Amino acid sequence: MNQPLSDLRVLDLSQVMAGPFACMLLGDMGADVVKVEPPGVGDQTRSAMEYRYKGTDSPGFLALNRNKRSIEIDLKNEAGLETFYALVKTADVIIENSRPGVMKRLKADYETLSAINPRLIYASISGFGQTGPWAQRPGFDLIAQAMSGIMSATGTEDGEPVKATTPIADLGSGLFVVYGILSALHGRERSGKGQYVDTSLFEAALGLSIWETTELWASGEAPRPIGTANRMSAPYQAVRSSDGHFVFGAANARLWARLCDMLGRDDLRNDPRFADNTGRMKNREALIEALEAVFATNTTAHWVEALLAAGIPAGPINGFDAATQSDHALARNMVMDVPHKVEGTYKSLGFAVKLSGTPQQVRYGAPLLGEHTREVVDSLDLPQSYDSLKEAGAFGR
Structure with missing residues (x-):
């Protein structure tokens, strides 16, 4: 079935959670997501967590990277950068979540790549955004929850500081960037030009704090922790x-x-x-x-x-065991088995949004590191062959 984003190519230059989550959502809607990974090591989440199924990639990586193809490219290598630029010419969207300034040093920033492909939608997710006095601070969900105010109003009044266990800053920024990308793509239909999309974990956490900021501005007092109670009504x-x-x-x-x-x-x-x-x-x-x-x-x-x-x-x-095993979660297809070359299958959360006419599909599971490098490179308009580029170190040594 023709999916709504099947005409788009997305380059996933991100790691860990926020960016990979966003790219997976676009892949679920049919986009051709090419995950560009550092040779030899790949997305650092591949080696995260203490748990494993059968293979070497962590369950966390598997959970965030279905419907993607993986290629290894060394962006610090001249042949690798040449290959990457050829790939950029074929792309509609790039998502990266490095600290501000890193992509510029790699010659893979928006100014450089939009000159190669003016229709490119380039999205950056960082801890605090590309501008402002906190822009260069490292970005983690815990830090964003603390500095956005969320932790000050979470937990019980006399208890220790508590964060939301679900990483809402990470996942929220992934959702916000998808919203921005889809809006920019719609705008491109009229303007013919791409644009830069900038969001952050801090802004996602603060942007979701609707009730808390409303209470602040209406009462003049900072919201305090109230456990499981609601800020607007009782009981x-x-x-x-x-x-x-x-x-x-x-x-x-x-x-x-x-x-x-x-x-x-x-x-x-x-x-x-x-x-x-x-x-x-x-x-x-x-x-x-x-x-x-x-x-x-x-x-x-x-x-x-x-x-x-x-x-x-x-x-x-x-508990999550009861929630995922409930008749309702199963009836809503919120747990599914995803095929994988090494694992056979692995369990994954299902699609939280249902489309009646063009439903999401699992076309393939999380890729092995570099699994599709030759396949993708052979499809590009390059003066050198895959073997020549490999010899030159484009894909690592």
């Missing part, structure tokens, strides 16, 4: 049952009334402290204490079933 959080915890949300007047009816607690409904959302937020601790006294009388399974039957959103707190 909406995790609560204790007789055998653990569960989550539920009675976050508007209609759901609050249903909750009081279900629990048979007209006293809560009539309590002036809880008369409206403003009161329930102001007196949230007292409200949750009163509700937990009821919830502690039965199990999580009982309350989740009862709340859902009353039309009140609720759910258990699943």
Whole structure:
């Protein structure tokens, strides 16, 4: 089936998470993603993590690099750079996530490559962006979560600093750069010209902090950690049952009334402290204490079933094992087996967006290092043969 991005070639010059994630999403939509890797070592995530399946590449690398072809090119070698420039002429998009200035030193920056291919969309993901006083700082998800404000409002009020376990700055910047690239590609249809796309882990983390910054500007006070509670409404959080915890949300007047009816607690409904959302937020601790006294009388399974039957959103707190093995995740194809030359198959998360007419496809699993070097190079318009370029050190020695 003709996929929506099947007419595009993307060069993946990125490593680890943010850039590879973005390139994988484009590959899932049909783009021809060519992963350009340093000879001999490749993407550093190939050797990350302590776990392995059968082969030498880490499960983390496999998870972020399906639907790509891998070539080894030494960008510090003259023949390698010549090969790379020929590849750039065939490309629509380049994604890189080096520290600002690195690509310029390699003669692979936007100014250099856009002169070779004016239609090129060149996207950079860095820790803090290409400009500003923090631009040269190293970029990691942990640092971005801390410096964007996210960690200051995560966890419990009297606890130690806590980051979101899911690397939202890394993955968020990957999503934002895809948004920027697709917008730039649409603009290119009218202008005929490419452009530079610049985003960062810091901006992704800050850009996702909608409720927290709203609270700051509306109240004049920096948001504090509130555990699982919500900054805009209550009750909406995790609560204790007789055998653990569960989550539920009675976050508007209609759901609050249903909750009081279900629990048979007209006293809560009539309590002036809880008369409206403003009161329930102001007196949230007292409200949750009163509700937990009821919830502690039965199990999580009982309350989740009862709340859902009353039309009140609720759910258990699943581990990733339960979440990925759930009937719903399987029905939504959120776990799939991906073919691989060495692994046979490996498990991967499925496609989080479903397209009815041109659905995503797994055309191939994560590539071996340099697996497609000859295949890609032979397709380029180069004065030298693959063997000559190899002899000259274009693909490492």
